[in-house]
Amino acid sequence: MNTVKVNSVLLTADGTPLKISLARAQRRSKIIAFLMVTPLLVFITIAFLVPITDMLLLSGNNEIVQRILPKTVETLQNWDETSGKLPDEIVFAAMVEEIKKAKIAKKHTRVGQRLNYESSGFSSLFRKAGRKVQKIKNPPYKEALIKSDKRWGKVETWQVIKQFSGKFTDGYYLAALDLTRDSKTGNIESLPSKDSIYLKLFLRTMLLSSLITFLTFIIGFPISYLLATIPTRISNTLIIFVLLPFWTSLLVRTTSWIALLQQEGVINDFLILVGLIGEDGRLAMIHNATGTVVAMTHILLPFMILPMFSVMKTIPPSFMRAAISLGAHPWRAFWKIYFPNTVAGIGAGSILVFIIAIGYYITPALVGGSSGTFISNRIAYHISQSLNWGLGAALGVILLGIVLAFFVLYDRIVGIDNMKLG
Amino acid sequence: MSSLPSYLSLPERIWHYVFLGICAAILFFLIFPLLVIAPLSFNAVPFFTFTKEMLAFDPAGYSLKWYEEFFTSLNWQGAVRNSIIIAFFATIISTSLGTLAALGLSRPDMPYRTLFMSLLISPMIVPLIISAAGMFFFYSRIGLQGTHLGVILAHAVLGTPFVVITVTATLTGFDNNLIRASQSLGATPTTTFFKVIVPLITPGVISGALFAFVTSFDEVVVVLFVGSYKQRTIPWQMFSGIREQISPTILSAATLLILITIALLTTLELLRRRTERLRGVSPS
Numbered sequence: 001m002n003t004v005k006v007n008s009v010l011l012t013a014d015g016t017p018l019k020i021s022l023a024r025a026q027r028r029s030k031i032i033a034f035l036m037v038t039p040l041l042v043f044i045t046i047a048f049l050v051p052i053t054d055m056l057l058l059s060g061n062n063e064i065v066q067r068i069l070p071k072t073v074e075t076l077q078n079w080d081e082t083s084g085k086l087p088d089e090i091v092f093a094a095m096v097e098e099i100k101k102a103k104i105a106k107k108h109t110r111v112g113q114r115l116n117y118e119s120s121g122f123s124s125l126f127r128k129a130g131r132k133v134q135k136i137k138n139p140p141y142k143e144a145l146i147k148s149d150k151r152w153g154k155v156e157t158w159q160v161i162k163q164f165s166g167k168f169t170d171g172y173y174l175a176a177l178d179l180t181r182d183s184k185t186g187n188i189e190s191l192p193s194k195d196s197i198y199l200k201l202f203l204r205t206m207l208l209s210s211l212i213t214f215l216t217f218i219i220g221f222p223i224s225y226l227l228a229t230i231p232t233r234i235s236n237t238l239i240i241f242v243l244l245p246f247w248t249s250l251l252v253r254t255t256s257w258i259a260l261l262q263q264e265g266v267i268n269d270f271l272i273l274v275g276l277i278g279e280d281g282r283l284a285m286i287h288n289a290t291g292t293v294v295a296m297t298h299i300l301l302p303f304m305i306l307p308m309f310s311v312m313k314t315i316p317p318s319f320m321r322a323a324i325s326l327g328a329h330p331w332r333a334f335w336k337i338y339f340p341n342t343v344a345g346i347g348a349g350s351i352l353v354f355i356i357a358i359g360y361y362i363t364p365a366l367v368g369g370s371s372g373t374f375i376s377n378r379i380a381y382h383i384s385q386s387l388n389w390g391l392g393a394a395l396g397v398i399l400l401g402i403v404l405a406f407f408v409l410y411d412r413i414v415g416i417d418n419m420k421l422g
Numbered sequence: 423m424s425s426l427p428s429y430l431s432l433p434e435r436i437w438h439y440v441f442l443g444i445c446a447a448i449l450f451f452l453i454f455p456l457l458v459i460a461p462l463s464f465n466a467v468p469f470f471t472f473t474k475e476m477l478a479f480d481p482a483g484y485s486l487k488w489y490e491e492f493f494t495s496l497n498w499q500g501a502v503r504n505s506i507i508i509a510f511f512a513t514i515i516s517t518s519l520g521t522l523a524a525l526g527l528s529r530p531d532m533p534y535r536t537l538f539m540s541l542l543i544s545p546m547i548v549p550l551i552i553s554a555a556g557m558f559f560f561y562s563r564i565g566l567q568g569t570h571l572g573v574i575l576a577h578a579v580l581g582t583p584f585v586v587i588t589v590t591a592t593l594t595g596f597d598n599n600l601i602r603a604s605q606s607l608g609a610t611p612t613t614t615f616f617k618v619i620v621p622l623i624t625p626g627v628i629s630g631a632l633f634a635f636v637t638s639f640d641e642v643v644v645v646l647f648v649g650s651y652k653q654r655t656i657p658w659q660m661f662s663g664i665r666e667q668i669s670p671t672i673l674s675a676a677t678l679l680i681l682i683t684i685a686l687l688t689t690l691e692l693l694r695r696r697t698e699r700l701r702g703v704s705p706s
Contacts, residue, residue: 048553256455
């Protein structure tokens with residue numbers, strides 16, 4: 001029995017069983033494949049994934065209060081914020097001491113700035129305190145600090161400090177969704193609709209992106225159909241009309257739309273020349289939502305046409321002919337036979353255009369004015385101007401979440417392995 | 423398309439011409455914004471529209487001064503130099519790393535293929551403003567913000583997905599028996615690589631490199647954040663030009679960029695025809 005088993009095992013030339021030898025070869029091959037991917041993986045991780053993650057983590061980061069006011073935060077833990085009474089002397093002593101220290105390091109304004117995002121007035125409160133605390137030499141600190149600014153004598157001030165003293169915060173996310181937490185009760189409430197900015201901005205970004213996607217579809221469909229059904233010789237020439245804008249610099253295309261659409265621009269001048277509008281009736285087509293929609297529809301059109309074209313090219317013309325010869329009206333044949341076959345291309349193009357549109361920054365920034373800007377413009381504003389990085393990061397996380405959700409959908413429909421360019 | 427079948431009814435004929443009219447209008451919409459730039463760039467006065475002199479074809483209405491400005495101003499010449507340097511090095515990095523990774527990803531026994539593929543092409547999916555902000559914070563901390571190296575690395579990241587995708591696409595349907603045949607005939611792995619694999623992937627590598635180059639050459643969001651005036655590229659210069667003092671020099675730069683694009687597309691088309699002729703297939 002035993003000998004038979006030994007004989008049935010195939011051996012390679014060096015005497016190892018084939019099974020083991022094969023497994024070894026396959027393992028080696030896997031390792032080689034992985035090693036070839038490693039350099040790029042390391043590069044992308046260090047130069048891209050780590051920076052992105054690092055930035056996105058800012059959205060929940062709240063170390064600043066604890067780092068600059070460690071003792072105050074510690075002593076505040078023993079204070080009952082619902083009691084309606086001010087904290088004890090020990091908290092005030094810690095606060096005065098730590099503002100003094102922070103003033104020397106010039107960091108007291110940063111705490112104020114951080115808390116100002118949650119409740120306005122903190123920025124000036126801490127700036128003022130930085131100047132006044134130097135004079136406070138002896139206890140009782142409580143009276144001295146309140147004397148320097150009566151806001152220190154308000155329970156609400158301390159409630160906010162305690163509430164936002166943790167290492168992590170959801171404050172930025174609440175702000176990004178136009179929510180606020182009541183500092184007394186701790187309940188999350190939505191802001192009155194006149195103060196809500198970000199939900200409206202997200203909604204506008206989604207609506208305008210949907211409109212742009214729809215327009216690119218309506219405009220792109222006839223052209224894709226034409227390119228897919230005419231003889232290759234002609235379509236090879238006509239496709240240049242699609243490829244030339246596709247390859248032309250984004251800034252060039254945006255610039256030309258500025259030249260065309262602005263008040264003193266080509267289209268307005270032309271309309272006056274032919275007498276459609278008067279000199280004082282120049283249309284405002286730029287620095288508003290119209291400008292963004294027109295320019296972005298033009299810019300993103302190739303991203304819609306190319307996937308639709310490549311799908312339509314694979315639909316045999318005999319399908320339509322068969323339907324018509326069986327008695328269908330050409331329209332009916334088109335709707336029942338041709339159109340359903342193009343759905344994959346429409347889906348791929350639409351999701352692609354939508355994903356690109358909702359993250360767009362440059363064109364809305366240049367032609368969008370105030371009513372045509374997107375959430376990206378707000379993120380850029382918080383990163384480079386208002387310096388409220390936490391809020392910028394929180395808005396970024398939400399935007400990224402939306403984009404990734406649509407990308408998963410794209411992957412389901414098209415598959416990232418089938419992604420083609422040009 | 424030129425000759426309609428004789429059995430078509432009148433409404434069908436009319437619809438056919440209406441359809442062609444719609445298509446012509448769309449093609450006009452696509453190409454007109456690019457065509458309008460060129461004449462405007464010869465404007466004698468600093469406006470973005472046609473003046474009366476221009477419409478009357480009066481030579482006084484035309485001028486080459488914005489081109490002169492483009493070729494003599496330090497801002498624009500620095501921008502041209504920076505654009506070329508940054509795009510060149512970024513393309514080298516992304517093409518070499520991307521090709522190697524694509525070769526690895528296309529091997530039949532690559533583990534966790536989809537996961538790695540998603541990670542490697544993530545720079546293409548993440549909205550640019552998020553990438554730019556993330557790189558801005560991180561590169562500032564390690565001293566790369568405001569350096570050429572920083573912008574080159576950032577652009578290399580943005581370019582790699584294109585290389586990975588195009589090279590992987592050329593390798594789909596790659597017959598692994600070719601490698602086995604080459605090895606069984608006694609070729610070393612190096613010989614196999616240069617004599618069998620390289621000729622097969624070259625078209626994909628070239629078009630990937632082209633995509634990477636154009637991505638960097640055209641990119642502005644990341645340069646705005648990771649770069650500074652010293653790293654100004656042509657798009658950077660155009661962006662700040664549009665925001666600050668709007669001058670037709672931007673239009674002359676745009677015209678030159680369109681000419682470059684046309685030259686690039688023509689070269690590609692000629693290359694494509696040549697390949698097809700060499701392969702002996704009629705264009706399809």
